[in-house]
Amino acid sequence: MNQLDWGQGRYESTAPDLLPAARELVAAARIQPGEHVVDVGAGTGNVALLAADLGARVTAVEPAARLREVIQQGGRDLTVVDGTAASMPLPDGSADVLLSNFAVIFAPDPKAAIAELARVSAPNGRILLTAWLPGVLDEVLGILINAVTEVIGSDPTEGGIDWSDPAVLTTLLEPHGFQVTGTTKDLTITTHSAEDYWSTRIAGHPMGVAALPLLEQAGVLADVRSRTLTLITANWTTPSGVVRLPAPYLLAEAVR
Ligand SMILES: C[S@@+](CC[C@H](N)C(=O)[O-])C[C@H]1O[C@@H](n2cnc3c(N)ncnc32)[C@H](O)[C@@H]1O
Structure with a gap:
């Protein structure tokens, strides 16, 4: 899954679900006009656009070519570059703030990603990121x-680190001179129906586009879909059919 192209499918259907966390992240960063803010794994630009609206000089780093085009279409004055958390085409010490909304968590080499964030961070810079906490999404997926x-x-999903554990983040960031604090937050993912959740958040999601053909070839796709819909309907669907999935996450801030 590391080489996943997040430009395939329709990540645009999922991005609004993460917007409340993007707002929290930007608010927690206390961005000042003119500061250089780097949005790492910017997706469609949830964070980058909000930071630009605060008068920041924004660089959106995003590996998926199609999503970089989507960010450009957001109509803000910002710079969009090709890169990953572990490889950003930015000078040493050039970012006042590095923000990553559920993105650096996909870095295949967390240590390399953190070293790169630290390299790009200004000496007194800050790094803020969000990561899912264990919960309903794990059950559904x-x-x-x-x-x-x-x-x-x-x-x-094996082999990754627990990005939602402040102790793990401390182990990664302390060697670069950062002190880490974390706050638990909640958002709710809402869709019209369980079927809508399946088609827009799973089948059309970049990960679903990669995974579902494998299940189809193995002859198990219909069963997986049916069991997922049954679980969602039984537990997180209102009588009118609306789905509300609680999704707790960690908002971590690292300063030095
Ligand atoms: C769940 S999306 C989040 C996007 C965006 N931050 C938002 O708030 O909607 C994950 C994003 O991480 C990006 N990504 C995947 N691997 C990455 C990596 N190694 N470094 C940086 N970003 C990565 C994907 O291309 C995708 O845009």
Whole structure:
């Protein structure tokens, strides 16, 4: 999953779900007009656009070419560059603030990613990121992930670190001179129906676009879909059919 192209499918359907966290992240960063803010793994620009609206000089770093085009279409005066958390085409010490909304968590080499964030950070810079805490999303996506694990013979999510654990973040960031604090936050993902959740947040999501054909080939896709819809309907669907999935996350801030 590390080489996933986030430009495939329709990440645009998921991005609004993460906008409340982007707002929290930008507010927590206390951005001053003129500061250089780098949005790492900017997606469609949730964070970058908000920071630009505060008068920051914004660089959006995003590996997916199609999503870089989407950010440009946001109509803000900002710079959009190709890069990853571990490789940003930015000078040493050039960012007052580095923000990453559920993005650096996908870096295949967390140590390399943190070293790069620290390199780009100004000497008195700050790094803020969000990461999902264990919860309902794991349950909902667990059926799919277990099925993919069986089909390909390995867990596609295995081997990562727990980005939502402040102690893990401290271990990564302290060697670069950063002190880490974390706050637990909640957002709610709302869709019209369980079927809508499946089609827009799973089948059309870049990860779904990569994974679902494998399940189809193995002949288990219909069963995975049906069990996922049953779980959502039984637990997080209102009588009118609206789905509300609680999604807790960590907002971490690192300063030096
Ligand atoms: C869940 S999306 C979040 C996007 C955006 N920050 C938002 O608030 O909607 C994850 C993003 O991380 C990007 N990404 C994936 N691997 C990355 C990496 N190694 N470094 C930086 N960004 C990465 C993807 O291209 C995608 O845009």
